[in-house]
Amino acid sequence: MIALKNSRSARPFLLSFLALLAAGLMTGCATEVLRGGEGTDNPDLDADALSIKLDREDINYLVANYLKALEGSRFWMGDVQRAADRPLMAIWPVQNATSQHIEDQLTTLLSSIETSLVNTGDVRVVDRSTQDALVREIGVQQGAAYDPSTARRLGRQLGVQYFVTGKITSVDERLNKRNRVTYSLFLQVLEVETGLIEFQNEVTRTKQVKG
C-alpha cells in the first residue's frame, strides 16, 4: 500500500505485478462442451483422433473392411448364401494382443461385427450374452485365445456351425516424442467340427501421437 501513495513510484511496481497477474490469467481456460454426430452442428466431431487408442472411426473402418472382404469371399457366396438353411454363427471373443487397454473398444467392435452379420440376412447369430454365460460355465479364462477343443465343446452346446474369432495386434514405434501404433485386426471364420479356416482377413489402422 505504501507504494500506491506515490503514483510515480507505484507505476513500475503495478506494471510488474499486473504483468504477472495477466500471465496467470492467460493460462486458465473455459470448459467447452459440444454435441456431435449426424443431425447436429458438428457432424464430423468424432472424425479427429484424440488418442492412439482405437476410437469409433477406427472400429467402423476395421469392421466395414472386414465385412466387405467376407461378403465378397467364395466361402460366403458359396457355403453361406447357397446353404439350404441359414448357417448359425457365434463370435468368440477377439483376443487383445496389443499394448493398449482396449477392452471396451473390443466390446464395441464385437457388437459391430454381430450387428453387421445379422443385417446381412444370410446367417443367424447366437446372442453374445447367452454365449458369454456358457463360456463362463465351461471355465474359459478371461483373455484366453481361441482353443479348438473348447470351441468344439461350446459349438456343440450352442448348435453353431461357424465361429468368428481372431485377435487384434499392435506394432509400436517410438522416436523422440512421437509414438506410433499400427493395429492389425485378424479375423477368421472357423468350421466348428473340423476346425478348418473357411475365411481369413487382416485389416490395419495406424495411429500416431506427438508430444
Add this chain to the structure above:
Amino acid sequence: MEKRAARFGGIARLWLRSGLRSGLLLVLLSGCATYSDKLASVRQDADRGAYPEAIERLNDVLDVKSIEDSPAVWKGEQPLAALERGVLLQAIGEYALSARDFSGAEGELEMLDLGPDAPGQIGKFVYSDSSGRYGASPTEKLAVNALNMANYLALADLSGAAVEARRFTNMRQYLASIGLSSTGTFGAYLAGFAFERLGEEDRALRYYEEALEGNLLRSLEEPVARLAARNPYRGPRITALLQEEAARGLNRSAPGQSTHKPTEILTIVALGRVPFRVPERIPVGAAIGLGANWITGNSKILERSVLKVVSYPELKSSGSLARGASIQIDGLESSAERVSHLGSDIRREYEILKPRILGAAITRLITRAAVAEGARRAGQEAGDAGQIIGLLAALAAEGTLVALDKPDTRSWTFLPNEIWISRRAVEPGTHTLSIKIEGVSETREVQVDVPRGGFAALVVTVPR
C-alpha cells in the same frame, strides 16, 4: 553531469524499491512447499499404516473427492500423485482402481533422458517448473508397468497383464534404443508368468531369461525346466540353469514331460519405499568440484557473487520399516525371494545424474551472477551514488532470483523399495495364506480359491 547522475540515482532507487517489493511479493506468492514437503504428512500416515488417511490427502493433491475419481485434465503434480495413490490403493487391495491410476498417470509422464547430451533437460530437472510434466526415470517408467501387471494378475485378468507386459517391453526396447540400460527383473518375471499362463510358452521363456539377468531366481527353476521340455528357446541364463539342473540329477527339462499347467499360488510382496528427493545446499566450491564437467559458462564470476551455497535435489533414504516377508500357505512355510531392489536402482540412476544436476545448478547460478554483475557495472558507470545503488540492485537481483529457485524434489516417493516373490504349486481348492511382514507388526491372512490348472495371485503392498 552531476544532475544526470542524480537523476539516474533517483530512477535507479525507484526501480530498486519497486524491484525489491515485486521480488518480495514473488517470493511470497511462490513460497509454496516443495513436493517432498507436501507429501511429508502422507508419508507419516503411511508409516503408521493409516493408508486410507494417506489416500485422502492425495485426493486433495489430485483435486478429487474420492478414490473413485481421477482428474479430468491432468495438471502439474497430479500424474505423480496418481502414481503415489496407485501404490496406496494396491496396499488396501483396490487393484482395479490402482490399475486405473497407474494407466492414467503413465500417459502423462515425460521420460527423463539420462543420456550425456541432455544438459538442458537436466537443468529443468534441478529446479521446479511447477507446470512442467514430471520426467520419470527409466526405473520409474518400467515400474509403472510392472506394478500394474501385479494388479491385473491379482484380478486374474491375464489379458490386462499381457497388455502391461507389452508396454513394459516397448519401454525397455525404447530405453535400449537410446542407449539407456535398465533393470526390470520384477517386470520380466511377471510378464513371463502372464504369458506362461496364456499358453505362450516360448515368449514366457524369453521373459524368464530377462528376469534371470538380475539374479539366479530359485522360484524360476521348475517353470523354466518345465517350459524348456516343450520349447526350443535357450538363452545363456536358461542354458546355465538347465545345466545346473542336470548336474543335480534333475530331469525336468527332458522332452515328453507332462504338458499340464500346474495349479499354483503366486505371492508378490512389495515392501517399503525408495529414497526420495529433498532440497539440499552445498558450498559453491564443492558443487563446482563435483559438477565440473557439466558447467556451462565461466565459474570465475561466482567469486564476486554474494551467494556461496547452491541448492539442488538430493536423495534421502526413506527409512523403510518393512524389510522382509515370511509366507505360509495352509500353515506351511513357502519360501520367498527378493527379485528386485528398486531402491538401489533409483540410487544408481541418481548417482549417474548427480554431477549433471550440480553442473546445471552452477550454470544457473552463473547466469544469475551475470545479471547481478550487469547491475553492479551500471552502478559503477553512474558514479559514487550509483555504485551503492548498483551494489544493492545486484544483491536484490541475485537474492530474489535465487530465492525463487526451488529444487525440484518431485519423485515417485511411494515406489516400493523391494519386491519379493513366492511361487508354490498347490492342490485345487481353497487355501489360507498368512503373510508376516518383518520390521512392522503387520500380518495379513487371506483365503484364495485356485481352480484346477489355474492360479491365484496375491499382491501384498506395504509402503512403510
